[in-house]
Amino acid sequence: MKLLTCPMNGPRNIDEFQSFGPVRAKLDPNATADRDWSRHLFRAENRKGILVEWWRHVPSNYFFLAERDLVTNEIIRTFDASQLRDRA
Amino acid sequence: MNRLPAPFGSRIDRSRRIRFTFEGKPFEGHEGDSIASALAASGQWVLSRSFKYHRPRGILSMTGADANALVQLPFEPNAAAERTPISDGLRVSAQNVNGSLERDRDAIMDMFGRFLPVGFYYRTFMGPRRDSWLKFWEPMIRRKAGLGVVDTKAPARHFxxxxxxxxxxxxxxxxxxxxxxxxxxxxxxxxxxxxxxxxxxxxxxxxxxxxxxxxxxxxxxxxxxxxxxxxxxxxxxxxxxxxxxxxxxxxxxxxxxxxxxxxxxxxEQPAVFRNNDLPGIMLGGAAQRLIRHYGVRPGDSAVVLAAHDDGYRTALDLLDAGLSVVELVDPRPAGEAGPLEAELRDNGIAIRKGATVEAAEGTPGNRHLARVRVGGSWIACDLLAVSIGSAxxxxxxxxxxxxxxxxxxxxxxxxxxxxxxxxxxxxxxxxxxxxxxxxxxxxxxxxxxxxLGHAVAVERPVTPKTIRPRYVQSIVADPKGRDFVDFDEDLQVKDLQNATKDGYREIELVKRFTTIGMGPSQGRHSALATARIVAEATGRTIGEIGITTARPPVGPETLGVLAGHHEVLERRTALHARHLALNAAMKPVGAWWRPYYYGDASSAEEAVREEILAVREGVGLLDVSTLGKLEIRGPDAGEFLDRLYTMAHASQPVGRVRYCLMLNEMGSVVDDGVAYRMAQDQFYVTATTGAVARVYADMLFWNAEWRLKVDVLNLTGAFSGLNVTGPKARQVLEALECDIDFSRDAFPYLSGRDGTVAGVPVRVMRIGFTGELSYELHCPSSLAPALWDAVMATGKPHGLRPYGLEASRILRLEKGHILIGQDTDAITTPDELGFGWAVSKKKPFFVGKRSIEMRARLGQTRTLVGLQFPAGARNIPGESCLVLRNGAPVGQITSVGYSPSLGHHIALAYVHVDDQAEGSSVTVKCRNGELVEAPVVAHAFFDPTNARQEI
The missing domain is CATH 3.50.50.60 (FAD/NAD(P)-binding domain)
Known part of the structure; x- marks a missing residue:
């Protein structure tokens, strides 16, 4: 079983975690055409490369982010959501 | 007896004899014997019949990897005879035989081998009809070619x-x-x-x-x-x-x-030649294991095929075990001269170099090895130990x-x-x-x-001083076949050659076409020979061919090991013991156990009816502890709920309770509940029992992005809830020792109060799922039994009666109140529920807002309405029955039940948007296929003006 290092709880078995999908671009709902909004909701790109994803540590209900290589399935790093905002 | 004296037999205890049976015949062994070793000690070498040709098979490796040494135990199929210890009274039988191991009626298959070419299944079982495989061939083959039989009545084992x-x-x-x-x-x-x-x-x-x-x-x-x-x-x-x-x-x-x-x-790898599968032909390691582990002499007269030092060692072991070694055959042109060879020659053993075993012949019925052919001449022997290298x-x-x-x-x-x-x-x-x-x-x-961080000097890999061939596998293909490459699946050299001729040149395709390596040994004894045969047949190198992908599990494992010891996870409310004491019929609802009704099963209908009437005419008490309970605190609490729910909460006054409806981003209804604003910066929010875990996760997920100043606490287990409901609810509560004014003016509908009731700190919300005057009392779970007892005792003179889930469902159905998940599905919008009133038009944003606006533009197709069936109607549709319009399905029944208050059956159903008006009639298809007409009525079947909950 894969290990995932939670920024708050340290390395834990991945079955303690729940994936909440890739971090998506922020869209202004009021300035987006219907077609683009549908794509935003339902279309997952699944491109080769590094993906930033939301993960939840279920017992502590803590949400954080992980960078994962979609080819090797290697988790490159994990970090708190506050860093995502700092970066944006 | 083939038993050798000590020190041979490291695993067995000669002082303890164990009796067991094989194929109904009695056998005896020692404590520590495996089934195969005990049988071999008694001269029983045949253990099974082969998969396709039903040839007698026996010990090959003594490692437990091969199909040919799998046996049937009373409660366990496919037990490895080479590894499973014997025990007193164990009944062992052979697998894959038609009749008995000795007289297998399917042994005739060996004569018709040419009618079973490689890919036989794919070639033959395609016809004559499209379903012939499922209807005819597959059941027949399963009977013929199965492994062991599962005993479904086997006693449970602990894992x-x-x-x-x-x-x-x-x-x-x-x-x-x-x-x-x-x-x-x-x-x-x-x-x-x-x-x-x-x-x-x-x-x-x-x-x-x-x-x-x-x-x-x-x-x-x-x-x-x-x-x-x-x-x-x-x-x-x-x-x-x-x-x-x-x-x-x-x-x-x-x-x-x-x-x-x-x-x-x-x-260790076997050699390939005609009849290389006869009992008596085994790997050198198997002979050594029989001798040293079990003290079993593997034969009397042996030929050793050796292309490795281990083969020479095996030959010396056989001498020590008292066998006569007729000859050692070494396929290497100049075998490794050394002390081992000299020792063998000193013992007078003939060593023939540059030769190999070309074929073998068996005793009648191929029950045991009789002789082998080396360099064109036959040598009589009853054991051939093969030690030509390993992978x-x-x-x-x-x-x-x-x-x-x-x-x-x-x-x-x-x-x-x-x-x-x-x-x-x-x-x-x-x-x-x-x-x-x-x-x-x-x-x-x-x-x-x-x-690991230890200070050690890392050494380089060891380079062996002598590099010599370690795997000189002789493959002697025979025009008459029976030169087995894979013993599990009865595959021969020509099968692989034919597969490559059919165009299956890649190893993964060869495997799938021929089934090579698919048996219990998973290619342990066949993968290398396969690579060599395919390489030769396709003019490539062994390295280019490779082997098929290895995946877990390495060996067979029982499902019990994977399942382990299982406890069913269940949750009980703090009042569980109170319900049992009141003879409640408890039922699981998700993980929770809830009272379904109170009373005996024989009078279930009567009990439910009485419970409903108690609520409608007197007062009832329901344990609502399973409700999700979330506390939202912080300066942004109102703003936070405004973004998550469809109604306005930032502007909600302190002390008021407001319905809350949650959508997902797609605009579908996912949860509802109520929010009680306890203070400017504090809300107490309920969620449905089944959805609270997800709602709690979603709240923090959204806030990981929004980063509002709020803290979310899940109080679902920490708090319990009691719903006191019915026209006499206020009388009961006022009779309790309390510091809350329950009067109509001081505590109006849709408001909340904190205080103490019967010495228990409570949060009380005046809401109305039943449509009657209702107070929901929430308190710390540890105090819930005390509160329950006080309410029950005080309510007794007023006729208070606890009621269960079934009554609760009918009560809410009579009011047309929806249950999320029962009356909604993955695409239900608030408009379809007629919940336009619950969606704020003023808020700039809430989750799902953008999508419901877009979906409204696409046009609404269905609406949830009430349906009424006449009293005494013979045919009442069940939940999920289709609503038809011009013969085409447009919706379905979501809830249905008999209303004792109204005296007939009522239902909630999705109907076509054009049929939503009260007075329309819709067609419903019942379970028995009959069509019934039902009139559309107002959502609230009972007390449509909602006067009763506001008294």
Whole structure:
């Protein structure tokens, strides 16, 4: 079983975690055409490369982010959501 | 009896005799014997019949890997006879026989082999009709070619799971594994050593080696308290980040190791020639295991086929065991001269070089080996020990990312692993001799220790001094066939050649077309020969052909081990014992146990009816503790709820309770509840029982992005809820000792109060799921029984009656109140529920807002309405029955029930948007296929003006 290092709880078995999908671009709902909004909701790109994803540590209900290589399935790093905002 | 005197027989206790039966006949063995060894000691060599041709088969490897040594036990199919110990009274029978093992009616299949070409299934069973395979061929083949039989009435066995953590896990306790484990443990690491056999030592336990080597390693091992040895334990897979299942009997050790050293050894390979499957033809290691482990003489008169030192050692062992060794045949043109050869010659054994066994012949019925042909002449013998080389045990290394190659110099398979936390040691890494394996174990251990941060000098891999061929496999294809490459699946050389002629040139395709390597031994004895035959047939190298992908599990595992010991997870409210004391019929609702009604099953309908009437006419009490309860605190609490729910909460006054409806981003209804604003910066929010876990997660998920100043607390288990409802509810509460004014003006509908009732701190919300005057009292769960007792005692003179889930469902249905998940589905919008009133038009944003606006533009197609069925109607549709319009389905019934208050059946249903008006009539298809008409009525069947809840 894969290990995932939670920024708050340290390395834990991945079955303690729940994936909440890739971090998506922020869209202004009021300035987006219907077609683009549908794509935003339902279309997952699944491109080769590094993906930033939301993960939840279920017992502590803590949400954080992980960078994962979609080819090797290697988790490159994990970090708190506050860093995502700092970066944006 | 073929039993040898001590010191042969390290596993058996000669003082203890054990009686068992095989195929109904009595046999006797010693404590410690396996089924196969005890049978061999009594001269019973045939263990099964082969898969396709029903040829007699027996011991090949003594490792338990082969289909031919699988037997049926009373409660366990496919038990490995070579590994399963005998026990008193054990009834063992042979598998894959039609009739008996001795007289198998399907043995005639051996004569018709040419009608069973490779790919036979694909060629033959396609017709004559499209369903012929399912209807005719598959059942017939399953009867003919099955393995064991599962006894579905077998008594339950106990299985369990444990967790194991270590610095270094060493798989395999042969010389390399022992030395690796000892080196790592002596440096202070926490080490687990896992060995599938009952004893440590690997080849040292049965091979012809100096016993001092094993005893020296054993005594060092015994002195190490930080080295845990698990014998009779199979490491059955490698998973990401060094997570490995170790199976020890009925126990699964889920193991996480920081470093893993795989010392899985090598697998001895059989030779290919005509009739190479006869009982009496076995691998050299099998003969040595029979002699040293079990004290069983593997025959009387032996020929040894040897292309390796181990073959010469086997020949010497056979002499020691009292066999006459007729000849040693060495296919190498100039065999390795050395002390072993000289020792054999000193014993007068003839050694023939540059020759091989070309064919074998059996006794009548092919029940045992009778003679072998070498260089054109026949030699009589009853044992052929084959020791022509081995292949590294590639299964675990390949799962861990190892790549298979081929080394032409040693003529053997190689495995390379990328740099990382998995290391190879010993024969699996290519060492040939014991001392090299021991040195390689030390090297692997230092590599692991260095990665763990120990200050050790990392050594380079051991380079063997002599490079010599280690795998001289003689493949002697015979025009008449029966030159088996895969014993499990009865595949011969020509089958593989024909597959390549049919165009299946890649190894993975050859496997799928021929089924080679698909049997219980999973290619352990066939993968290399297959690669060689395919390479020759397609003009490529063995390295280019390779082997098929190795995946977990390494060997068969019982489902019980995977399932483990299972407890059903269940949740009970704090009032569970109170319900039981009141003779409640408890039912599971998700994980929770809830009272369905109070009373005996014989009077269930009556009980439900009385409970409903109590609420409508007097007062009832419902345990609503399973409701989700969330507390939202912080300066942004109002804003937070505004974004999550559809109604306005930022502007909600303190002390008021407001309905809340949650949508997902797609605009579908996912949850509802109420929000009680306890203070400017504090809300108490309920969620549906089934959805609270998700709502709680979603709240924090959204706020990970929004970063509003709020804290969310899940109080679902910490708080309990009691709903006191009915026209007399206020009288009961006012009669209780309390500091809350329950009067109509002081505590109006849809407001909340904090205070103390019967000495218990409570949060009270005046809401109305039943449509009657209702107060929901929430308190800390530890105090809930005290509150329940006080309400029950005080309510008694007022006729208060506890009611269960069934009454609650009918009560809410009479009011047309929806249940999320029952009356909604994955695409339900608020408009479809007629909940436009619950969606704020003023808020700039809430989750799902953008999508419901877009979906409104697409046009609404269905609406949830009430349907009414006439009193005494014969045919009432069930939940999920379709609503039809012009013969086409447009919706379905979501809830249905009999209303005692109204005296007829009522339902909620999705109907076409054009039929939503009260007075329309819709067509519903009942379970029995009949169509019934039902009039559409207002949502609230009972008390449509909602006067009763506001009294």
């Amino acid at each position: 369990d799971k444990t967790h194991l953590h270590c610095d270094v896990l060493v798989v395999g306790a042969g010389p390399a594994g022992l030395s690796a484990a000892i080196t790592a443990a002596e440096a202070g690491a926490d080490v687990v050593l896992c060995e599938e056999n009952p004893e440590i030592g690997g080849a040292l336990s049965y091979g012809r080696y100096d016993p001092a080597v094993l005893s020296g390693l054993s005594s060092r091992l015994a002195a190490l308290p930080n080295l845990k040895v698990l014998t009779a334990t199979v490491c059955n897979g490698w998973y990401e980040d060094n997570w490995l299942p170790l199976i020890q009997g009925n126990r699964l050790h889920r193991t996480r190791a920081r470093e893993v050293i795989l010392a899985t050894g090598a697998i 590294p045990a590639w299964q675990l290394p390949c799962q861990a990312g190892g790549k298979v190659g081929y080394d032409a110099a040693t003529q053997t398979m190689t495995i390379t692993l990328p740099q990382g936390p998995v290391h190879l040691a010993g024969a699996v890494a290519g060492t040939d001799e014991i001392k090299d394996a021991i040195a390689d174990g030390q090297r692997a251990a230092t590599a692991a220790l260095s990665r």
